[in-house]
Amino acid sequence: MAYKSVNPYTKKVLGTFEILSEKELHLKLQKAEEVFHEWSKRTVSERVRLLEEVAGLIDKQKALHAEIITAEMGKPINQSIAEVEKCAWLCRYYAEQAEDHLKPFTMESTARESQVWFEPLGIIFAVMPWNFPYWQVFRYLAPNIMAGNTCLLKHASNVPQCAEAMEKLFLQGGANEGIFQNLFIDYGQSEMVIKHPRVAGVTLTGSNYAGYKIAELAGRYGKKTVLELGGSDPFIVFESATLEKAVETGIIARFQNTGQSCIAAKRFFIHDRIFEEYATILVDRIKKQKTGDPMNPETNIGPVAREDLLLELEDQISRMVREGGRIITGGKRVNPDKLLLEPTVITNLSPESPINDEELFGPVLPLFSFRDEQEVIHYANHNPFGLGANIWTSDPEQAKRVAHQIETGTVAINGMVKSEPNLPFGGVKASGYGRELSVFGIREFVNIKTVNFF
Numbered sequence: 001m002a003y004k005s006v007n008p009y010t011k012k013v014l015g016t017f018e019i020l021s022e023k024e025l026h027l028k029l030q031k032a033e034e035v036f037h038e039w040s041k042r043t044v045s046e047r048v049r050l051l052e053e054v055a056g057l058i059d060k061q062k063a064l065h066a067e068i069i070t071a072e073m074g075k076p077i078n079q080s081i082a083e084v085e086k087c088a089w090l091c092r093y094y095a096e097q098a099e100d101h102l103k104p105f106t107m108e109s110t111a112r113e114s115q116v117w118f119e120p121l122g123i124i125f126a127v128m129p130w131n132f133p134y135w136q137v138f139r140y141l142a143p144n145i146m147a148g149n150t151c152l153l154k155h156a157s158n159v160p161q162c163a164e165a166m167e168k169l170f171l172q173g174g175a176n177e178g179i180f181q182n183l184f185i186d187y188g189q190s191e192m193v194i195k196h197p198r199v200a201g202v203t204l205t206g207s208n209y210a211g212y213k214i215a216e217l218a219g220r221y222g223k224k225t226v227l228e229l230g231g232s233d234p235f236i237v238f239e240s241a242t243l244e245k246a247v248e249t250g251i252i253a254r255f256q257n258t259g260q261s262c263i264a265a266k267r268f269f270i271h272d273r274i275f276e277e278y279a280t281i282l283v284d285r286i287k288k289q290k291t292g293d294p295m296n297p298e299t300n301i302g303p304v305a306r307e308d309l310l311l312e313l314e315d316q317i318s319r320m321v322r323e324g325g326r327i328i329t330g331g332k333r334v335n336p337d338k339l340l341l342e343p344t345v346i347t348n349l350s351p352e353s354p355i356n357d358e359e360l361f362g363p364v365l366p367l368f369s370f371r372d373e374q375e376v377i378h379y380a381n382h383n384p385f386g387l388g389a390n391i392w393t394s395d396p397e398q399a400k401r402v403a404h405q406i407e408t409g410t411v412a413i414n415g416m417v418k419s420e421p422n423l424p425f426g427g428v429k430a431s432g433y434g435r436e437l438s439v440f441g442i443r444e445f446v447n448i449k450t451v452n453f454f
């Protein structure tokens, strides 16, 4: 097995990258351990400089990194630029806030004084997906590096150039070799990493299948995990919503990153009195989306990242149609030789059909109608996932009432679910556990040490 970089739009092979030998992997683990002893002893204010340097480098090199993303996984170029810029924002957020987030504090107790300290834990191993190949990695790297941990990454095998470019970025920013190392390893070698005594935590962003496999291994060796898994966010539009805005935002929420986002809106529930009107405007706007070459700045929807993923999506569409689903726009490839799927809208499906339990990871939008609040809450929760939810209503009381009853990690009211450095991010149910970003993210992999003075 080797890591292979293939441009999903041109299908050109951009490079192959050999798997590490056991000996090479061993040396990298040794390095991560050695550097941990040094890095963990630095103060947070000493560590801040690295993230500031990296943020500055991203500003200067953003076109280069955005092009690597677009070439390897097909994200439309303007969205790749936005992803890279967000990484710089994240670095600056933790550079500014880490000291405060990790500040010791005092608690009442039977001792004369009790303090809580946040100390580095060790090496943190990340297994990451290709869909936001920089952002997902940065949101683990920035807080862990600030917390004094060292980091090892197993990236998705279709984005090896992204992995190498990020490693280089940190080295250029002045990181000691060993603070962050990319590992080209196979699944079996993950175990060698996880069982290493100095590896203290494992974080995976990806599918449920991969998440449970890695969590099982981590459990075998008693290592803490954070899992950021799939999602099937509901997008609920009540009768009182501003329709135009709910269509415009719905299109971004579903089709951004060619529909390959964990927090994409993946099930649309529209009140039955506005269903026809919503569907008509939606289809009209979708027809104006530009599907094509992701390097063209005018493209909104690019190729699906890999052939196997598009085949899976096409199989899901066929099964939906067999269940009675009616395609009202899209449904086929733009060109049989390309991995471009027309943005697709499907109606006439039952919101309780088991097919809705699957994640639709591509530009496909199932549209359902509902009669009342209780019914739509039931439909929204009738799903294994619990990542995010979007609620559109002009009644603030209704918005709060519904938000309370929806089982997800995030709710967006009259807007779309998105992540920000300063807000906790994560899911419940099959979407995983633990939180990334904000003060919660930086405290996932630290030793929360209680110190009593008697």
Ligand code: NAP
Binding pocket: 127, 128, 129, 130, 131, 132, 136, 154, 155, 156, 157, 158, 186, 187, 188, 190, 205, 206, 207, 208, 209, 210, 211, 213, 214, 227, 228, 229, 230, 231, 261, 262, 263, 359, 361, 387, 427, 431, 432
């Ligand atoms: P994936 O196929 O599960 O892969 C994720 C990572 O896990 C890749 O690095 C993959 O390596 C690795 N992996 C898979 N099976 C493994 C095993 N048995 N042992 C060790 N490593 C293993 O997911 P993906 O297709 O890259 O990403 C899409 C999924 O990620 C979607 O479900 C999406 O919703 C989810 N996601 C969640 C969030 C969130 O924050 N909740 C964010 C982004 C994406 P290979 O590439 O080598 O197979």
